[in-house]
Structures are given as structure tokens and as C-alpha cells.
Amino acid sequence: MQLNRRNLLTSALTLSALELFPGISHAQARKLVFATFTGSWEEAHRDVIVPAFKKATGQDMLLDAMLSVDQIAKVQAARANPPIDIMLHDPGPALTAIGQDLVEPFPVASSKHYKDLIPEAQEVSGPSIFFQAVGLTYNPEKIKTPPTSWADLWKPEYKGRVGITNLNSTLGTGFLVEISRMHGGSEGNVEAGFKAIEKLKPNLAAVAANPGALAALYQQGQIDISPGNFNAIQILKARGVPVEFVAPKEGAIAFKTSIHIVKNSPNKALAAQMIDVALSPEVQAKLMQAPYLIMPTNTKVKMEGEIAKVLAKDTADMKKKFVFQDWKKINENRAAWIDRFNREIKL
Numbered sequence: 001m002q003l004n005r006r007n008l009l010t011s012a013l014t015l016s017a018l019e020l021f022p023g024i025s026h027a028q029a030r031k032l033v034f035a036t037f038t039g040s041w042e043e044a045h046r047d048v049i050v051p052a053f054k055k056a057t058g059q060d061m062l063l064d065a066m067l068s069v070d071q072i073a074k075v076q077a078a079r080a081n082p083p084i085d086i087m088l089h090d091p092g093p094a095l096t097a098i099g100q101d102l103v104e105p106f107p108v109a110s111s112k113h114y115k116d117l118i119p120e121a122q123e124v125s126g127p128s129i130f131f132q133a134v135g136l137t138y139n140p141e142k143i144k145t146p147p148t149s150w151a152d153l154w155k156p157e158y159k160g161r162v163g164i165t166n167l168n169s170t171l172g173t174g175f176l177v178e179i180s181r182m183h184g185g186s187e188g189n190v191e192a193g194f195k196a197i198e199k200l201k202p203n204l205a206a207v208a209a210n211p212g213a214l215a216a217l218y219q220q221g222q223i224d225i226s227p228g229n230f231n232a233i234q235i236l237k238a239r240g241v242p243v244e245f246v247a248p249k250e251g252a253i254a255f256k257t258s259i260h261i262v263k264n265s266p267n268k269a270l271a272a273q274m275i276d277v278a279l280s281p282e283v284q285a286k287l288m289q290a291p292y293l294i295m296p297t298n299t300k301v302k303m304e305g306e307i308a309k310v311l312a313k314d315t316a317d318m319k320k321k322f323v324f325q326d327w328k329k330i331n332e333n334r335a336a337w338i339d340r341f342n343r344e345i346k347l
Contacts (some may be wrong), residue, residue: 032061032270034086035071039212040235041088044292052283053274061274067210068093069168075102075262085265086219086274090132090170091327092334098125103161103260107272113279113298118315121297126260130287131295133311133322134171135252137228139203139218141242147225150179150248154200162203163214163223167338171211174253175227176337177325182250187329190337197345207345218243226235230311233295238291247321252311254322256297 032053036045036119043063053061066074068089079102089097094188097103105121105124108114114127121128136147142161148154153162180193203224208214215232217223219241230252233245259278261271277283284296293306295318303314325346 003082020092030266032059032086032267032274033064033262034061034088034274035064035066035074035084036088037212038065038067038210039215040229040232041065041212043235044231044287044294048283048286048292049274051279052280052286053277056161056277057270057273059270061270062129067168068097068170070306072097072100072102076100080264082262082264083268084262085267085271087126087260087262088129088257089126089260090257091255091325092170092173092331094126094260095327095331096170097260102263104265104268106261106275110272111276111279113276113281116281116300117279118299120315121256122227123258125229126258127275127279128258128297130257130284130297131254131318132257133230133252133254133295134174134227135230135245135246135247136220136225137233137243137245138225139223139242140244142224146244146246148246148249150175150182150227150250153225153227155194156203157238158203160203162200162222163206163208163217163226164197164204164209165208165214165227167334167341169210170255171214171229172341173330173334173337174255174325176331177340178250178253178323187326188333190333194340194344197341230295234293235291235308244253247310251321251323254318254324255327271281313325 036042042063046063050061064084070089070246071084072093075084087097103125106127109125117127138147167173167176176190176193177185177187179196180190183192183196185192206217208217211229211232215236218236230245233243236243259275261268265271279298279299281298284298284301288296288301288307295307303312312321
């Protein structure tokens with residue numbers, strides 16, 4: 001191939017860029033892609049993290065909203081050239097992604113904010129950028145007496161008005177485990193939970209594919225009560241949808257949500273920068289405010305507003321009030337549970 005003036009100039013510019021920004025490689029030929037969750041999570045990240053990343057780096061990024069199981073499948077299918085640079089996972093899928101060698105270590109030494117995270121959020125394979133809380137959600141215009149227990153979902157007056165998610169979501173699996181524990185089961189034995197859901201069928205109006213789809217059912221008037229994510233309900237409230245969140249007397253289910261650099265990503269340096277932006281107190285404080293109300297993990301962010309009022313005043317209070325489940329144990333059988341649920345729980 002003959003080299004002309006334009007080819008030489010282009011090559012020189014490329015080499016200069018590589019010298020100035022060692023994190024950039026020849027393979028980097030697209031924008032940074034962050035696989036976030038569907039529904040309110042995508043909305044919050046589009047409104048807060050995307051512009052914060054742009055301000056910090058001058059770079060644009062793309063959000064690709066999908067469930068964790070789909071993120072993992074997408075990366076597995078193209079390990080050598082993954083279409084995703086950053087994955088977002090709840091505890092179960094995070095363990096799967098790490099176990100399948102799909103993630104890169106987070107560069108802790110060069111991070112500005114990692115050291116400020118609560119100890120439970122510090123994980124080299126992927127720090128946790130927020131906590132999620134799952135409790136009871138309901139329409140106060142239809143249900144005048146607020147529910148107080150998971151057991152309320154089985155009340156006969158809620159026939160045809162209850163919603164749940166399938167087990168592909170952490171919300172759905174966490175709910176199954178919790179009702180199993182209520183009936184003598186455990187993270188390793190959910191037989192009692194399946195029997196309880198079978199008895200719940202007369203009350204079920206819908207089984208949603210994910211938490212975002214479940215929240216949408218309130219907007220459509222298809223359900224009046226369900227397990228639900230705290231922040232998803234707050235976004236609905238901000239839109240004027242009549243819905244409230246309460247922590248059941250058994251305790252709200254809490255789990256960490258971690259963020260990971262995808263192995264073989266051509267955008268590793270930018271991915272690390274984006275994660276550090278997400279860990280910053282400025283971003284976490286903004287995500288804690290209405291309408292997002294996402295629980296922070298950075299200790300420099302003081303819990304306030306609706307989070308302090310409804311969930312926890314600080315991390316110590318959170319540990320006392322919340323139920324934490326053993327996701328290492330859950331993961332041992334989760335695939336079989338998903339298959340069984342899809343076969344047996346049909347409306």
C-alpha cells in the first residue's frame with residue numbers, strides 16, 4: 001500500500017493520541033457503553049451519570065439497558081470483542097460474572113473515591129455504587145389500610161390485584177427466598193416459597209419480566225400491591241402515580257449493586273473513569289435526591305430526605321433494619337429455580 005500525505009498525517013495524529021492517553025488503544029473505535037438496568041435505573045443514570053461523565057472527561061457514552069442475565073449473555077457471546085464496557089449487577093449475577101472471568105479488576109490505586117466507600121461496598125472486582133431496598137408497594141387510593149407484612153399479599157381482598165416479577169430479576173428471586181424463610185425454608189431450600197406462590201395465584205394479576213415492567217403496571221392500573229424497589233416507586237410518585245412504599249415488619253430486603261469493567265473492553269481507561277464518577281459524592285448525593293432516591297455507598301454523602309425517613313438514617317441503621325440474603329448460596333440453585341418458575345407459575 002502506498003503512503004500519501006493524508007495517511008502519514010493520520011498515523012502521526014493517532015500515535016500522538018496514544019502517547020497522550022495511554023488508556024486509548026487502536027481497538028477503541030466506539031463510544032463507552034454502560035449496560036445499566038431497565039426502567040428507573042436507566043432514567044436516573046441518563047439524567048445524572050451521563051452528564052457528570054461528560055463534564056469530567058469531555059466524552060460521550062451510551063446506555064444499553066438490560067437485565068443482568070442479558071448483560072452476561074451478551075459479553076459471553078463476544079468475549080474477545082465485547083459490545084459492552086461496563087456492567088451493572090446485583091449480588092447473584094455479579095458472582096456469576098466474576099466466576100466466569102468476564103470482568104477486570106477496578107484500578108483502586110488510581111481511584112479518587114474508592115477509599116470513601118463503606119467497607120461493604122469496597123470490592124476490587126467491582127465496587128458497589130448503591131444499595132437497593134425491596135419492600136411492599138401499594139396504591140393508597142385502592143388500599144386504604146397500608147400493608148405491614150409480606151403475608152398481606154395473600155389476603156383474599158387482593159384477588160386479581162397482586163403483581164410480582166419472574167426470577168430473572170433479583171427482586172423476584174429475593175422475594176421467593178424471603179417468603180421461603182417465612183415458612184421455614186432458607187436460601188438453599190425454597191420449596192416452601194414455591195408452594196406459597198402457588199397459593200398466591202388467585203391474587204396474581206401479572207408476572208412482570210423485570211422491576212421496571214412491574215412499576216409500569218401501577219401506571220396502567222393493572223395492579224394495586226406488590227413487592228417493589230424503593231427507588232422505582234419514588235419515580236412513579238414523582239410522576240403523580242398513586243403509589244407508596246412500606247418496609248414489611250419482617251424487614252425490607254437489601255442488596256448491593258456493583259459496577260464492573262468488562263474484560264477485553266477497548267475502553268478500559270474510560271470505563272474506570274466513569275465508575276469513579278459514579279462513586280463520587282457529588283453524583284451519589286444527586287442520585288439520593290428526588291425523584292431518584294437511590295441509597296448511596298459513599299460515606300461522604302449524608303442520608304437525608306425520604307431515604308432517611310423511610311429506609312435508614314445511616315449505614316448502621318440500615319444494617320439493623322434490613323434483611324441481607326446469602327447470594328453465594330442462592331446462586332447454587334438459581335438457574336434451576338428460574339426454570340421451574342417459568343414452567344409452573346403461569347397465569
